[in-house]
Amino acid sequence: MSDIAVIGLGDMGSALARALLKAGNTVTVWNRTASKAEPLLAEGAVWADSAIEAARSSPVVITCLMDYAENRALFGDGSVLAGKVFAELTTGTPKNARESEQWALGLGARFLDGAIMATPRQVGRPDTLIFFSGSRSTFDDVEPLLKGLAGNLAYMGEPVGSAAAWDLAFLSYAFGGFMGFLHGVRILESEGIPVDSFGHTVADAAPAIAEMVRYEGEVIQEERFENPESSLKVCYLGAGLILNHANEAGIDTQFPLFFHDYLKRGIDAGLGHLELGAMVKVLRESREVVLHG
């Protein structure tokens, strides 16, 4: 028997298995493409011939692949998971987590959903964050084992969708910021300014940006949009400048056009005099369904 089984040895699954080995655990691994296990076997991991065999080997089973439903299918009828802790660390939605929890509980397994807020390189570091949600007692039972994965294992609550909700909210923030970063690169390039220090400058300014985000979060929670620090109208004018510049400089207009039109919806709704966070009122009213994949 091993302490833990890791199923899925892509970039992230391999990093998880390696961190668990480094923390002194015995680790059984399985991956569809067996060759990806070789470096880990050299570091002391034990190979299993199937996901079912890997699960049989350990009281705690982690999956980190690409799709919750496909992951469940790897366990056949699932009976091998009875009495075990099944921790799903694949990125997913709250609904994915709820479906897997229901499936696992129906098998007599215990279930946790996890969301990794790090790149593979960052796994195992003291400041690395992984969100977990699901049964509190299950989390408490496996936390000592899983702490090799990240210094910060954050329990987000019994509703099992919580970890995925936090993860997607953070990803939305990060991806939105990165879209703006890439457009910023093109602004600098259009003036012949080297961009290699742009990331450093953004990092230096991160506390100020974080303060703005914290303020807007409180404003939205308390519905306190009057007497704005940054009114929607002022931000809309700024977005218009970025759009005008893109046209002047002959660079891609898609991002500034999107953001300008997005804020215009708030202006058209008569929210211009309110705090920027009042845009959430527009978003609460709208719902367009576009499914990915």
Ligand code: NDP
């Ligand atoms: P990779 O593309 O490196 O690995 C994908 C893994 O999924 C491989 O083990 C692959 O097997 C396996 N896989 C895919 N489809 C199937 C299938 N149908 N049956 C069996 N195995 C399958 O991705 P990552 O490791 O980077 O990502 C894994 C998860 O970790 C994702 O949910 C991702 O969002 C999450 N994550 C990743 C981060 C990152 O920075 N990489 C950051 C935070 C979370 P095979 O090797 O045989 O192809």
